[in-house]
Amino acid sequence: MTENTAIERENAQNEFMAEAQRILGQKGLVTDADDMEPWLTDWRGRYHGAARALAQPANTDELSGIVALCAQHGVPIVAQGGNSGMVGGATPDDSGTAILLSTRRMNDIAIDADAMTATCGAGAVLQTLHEAAEAQGMRFPLSLGGKGSATLGGLVATNAGGTQVLRHGVMRALVAGLEVVLASGEVLDLTSHLKKDNRGFDLKQMFIGSEGTLGIVSRVVVQLSHGIADRRVVIAGIASTQDARRLMQHCQGAMADALEGFEIMPQSCLDAVLAYIPDAQAPLDGQHPWYALMEFVADREGADALGEQVEKVLMDAFEAELVSDAVIAANETQAEAFWQLRETISPAERAKGPAMQHDISVPVSKMPEFIDAITESVLSAHPDHEVAAFGHLGDGNVHLHVIAPAGSDGPKWEQETGKKLSAHVYRSVTDWGGSISAEHGIGQDKLQTLRDTHDPVALSVMRKVKAALDPDGLLNPGKLV
Structure with a gap:
C-alpha cells in the first residue's frame, strides 16, 4: 500500500465516521472498545468479532441514513437485536470493517385495540409487548425462554417459534406488516395490513427468516389475540x-x-x-x-x-x-x-459443561420415532456421552443436546468429537425429511451444513434474491447465504 493510498483510506474513514456521528447524534454512535465489547460475542460464547463502531439509531430515518451511508462507503452492516441468538447470526467477523447496528433504541410500541394489532419498533422487547398487550386486555401469542431480551426485529429475522406454535403458528403467521430498510437505505413500507391484497408478491414474507441479509427490519406490525380469562x-x-x-x-x-x-x-x-x-x-x-x-x-x-x-x-x-x-x-x-x-433447560444444560446443541425439526408424526432413533444412534457410538432431547411435540421441533463426558476440555472436545457428532445429527435429520434449523436460524454456525444438506435449486434461488436486493453483499455478510 502506498503512502497516498493509506492517507486516502484514513481520510475516507474519518469522513465516514464524522457523517455517521452527524446522522446518529451523540448517543447513537459508540466507538469505545469497552462499551462495544459485550455485543461482539454471541450468547453461547462461540463467536467473537470486531467492529469499527456500534450504531444505535433511534428511528427509521436515522436507520435509513446510516444504511445509505454504509452503502456509499462500502461498509458492511451486521444488525443485532437482543443478542440472544444461538447460531452467531448477529456477530460480526473479526476484520473490524463492519458496523454493528443495534436496534435497541427503536423500542416504541403502539396498540390498536380496534384492529387488534401492535406496531412495534424493531428493538421492542417481547416481554414488554406482552405487558403492553395485556394492559389492553389482549395478548401476543408467542413466547419463549428469552422473552426478556429477544426483540421483535430479531424474532422476525429468525422466524421465531416458541411454546405456542401448536395453536398460533410461528412468527411468519403472526406478522401483519413490516417496514424494512433496504441495502440502499431506501425504506420499504409494508405496514398496510390488508386482509386481501393481490398486488403481486407478499414481499414481507421474503424478509421473515432472512436473518438481516436482505434488509433491516425497522418496524413490525403483529396480530394480537383476545386475552385469556x-x-x-x-x-x-x-x-x-x-x-x-x-x-x-x-x-x-x-x-x-x-x-x-x-x-x-x-x-x-x-x-x-x-x-x-x-x-x-x-x-x-x-x-x-x-x-x-x-x-x-x-x-x-x-x-x-x-x-x-x-x-x-x-x-x-x-x-x-x-x-x-x-x-x-x-x-x-x-x-x-x-x-x-x-x-430453563438450555442454561441448565449449558452449566453442566461442553455440549453440542441442535435445533432441528422433523415431520410431526415422526418426532417420537426420530428422538428414539437419534438417541440410540449417538449413544451407540459414544456411550460415555449424554443425549437430552426435548421440545415442541406439536410442531416437530426437537432440541437435541449431546453433552460431553464430565471433565472434558470444551474446545478440544468440540473440535475432535462434537463437530463430527453434529454432522451425524444433521445428516440424520435430513434423511428423515427434516430441517437442520427449526427456529434459531442458520447464521454462521450452520452455513456450511446448509450448503451440504439443502436443495441446490432452493439455495440458488436464495442467492439470486440476495444478489438482487444486496448486490454489494453488505448486509450481514457470511450468514445464511
Whole structure:
C-alpha cells in the first residue's frame, strides 16, 4: 500500500465516521472498545468479532441514513437485536470493517385495540409487548425462554417459534406488516395490513427468516389475540415419546380449541434444571422417563368450564394408560414455576459443561420415532456421552443436546468429537425429511451444513434474491447465504 493510498483510506474513514456521528447524534454512535465489547460475542460464547463502531439509531430515518451511508462507503452492516441468538447470526467477523447496528433504541410500541394489532419498533422487547398487550386486555401469542431480551426485529429475522406454535403458528403467521430498510437505505413500507391484497408478491414474507441479509427490519406490525380469562397448566409423567404423542392427540381430540402448548422433556433435563435453579422442586413424586407440559386456555365464555374439562381429559388419559402421574398447577405462581422448568433447560444444560446443541425439526408424526432413533444412534457410538432431547411435540421441533463426558476440555472436545457428532445429527435429520434449523436460524454456525444438506435449486434461488436486493453483499455478510 502506498503512502497516498493509506492517507486516502484514513481520510475516507474519518469522513465516514464524522457523517455517521452527524446522522446518529451523540448517543447513537459508540466507538469505545469497552462499551462495544459485550455485543461482539454471541450468547453461547462461540463467536467473537470486531467492529469499527456500534450504531444505535433511534428511528427509521436515522436507520435509513446510516444504511445509505454504509452503502456509499462500502461498509458492511451486521444488525443485532437482543443478542440472544444461538447460531452467531448477529456477530460480526473479526476484520473490524463492519458496523454493528443495534436496534435497541427503536423500542416504541403502539396498540390498536380496534384492529387488534401492535406496531412495534424493531428493538421492542417481547416481554414488554406482552405487558403492553395485556394492559389492553389482549395478548401476543408467542413466547419463549428469552422473552426478556429477544426483540421483535430479531424474532422476525429468525422466524421465531416458541411454546405456542401448536395453536398460533410461528412468527411468519403472526406478522401483519413490516417496514424494512433496504441495502440502499431506501425504506420499504409494508405496514398496510390488508386482509386481501393481490398486488403481486407478499414481499414481507421474503424478509421473515432472512436473518438481516436482505434488509433491516425497522418496524413490525403483529396480530394480537383476545386475552385469556383462565388457564390450566399441567405436568404429566409418561413412559415414552410414543405415549406423549398419543396423549397430545387425545388432548387435541377433546379440547382442540383450548390446547395451546404441549412440550416434552426427559428426566435428565428435569434433573439438570432442578440442580440449576435454587429451591426448585420436582413437580411429581418419583421419576418418570418423560414429562409432558401442557397448557389449556379459555376466554371469558369458556373460563367457568375449563377446570372441569381439563380434569376429565386427564382422567380419561389415566384410564387409557397414557400417563402415570399428573398434576394441575394450583395457581399462577405454580403455573409459572412449571413453565420455568421447561424454559430453563438450555442454561441448565449449558452449566453442566461442553455440549453440542441442535435445533432441528422433523415431520410431526415422526418426532417420537426420530428422538428414539437419534438417541440410540449417538449413544451407540459414544456411550460415555449424554443425549437430552426435548421440545415442541406439536410442531416437530426437537432440541437435541449431546453433552460431553464430565471433565472434558470444551474446545478440544468440540473440535475432535462434537463437530463430527453434529454432522451425524444433521445428516440424520435430513434423511428423515427434516430441517437442520427449526427456529434459531442458520447464521454462521450452520452455513456450511446448509450448503451440504439443502436443495441446490432452493439455495440458488436464495442467492439470486440476495444478489438482487444486496448486490454489494453488505448486509450481514457470511450468514445464511
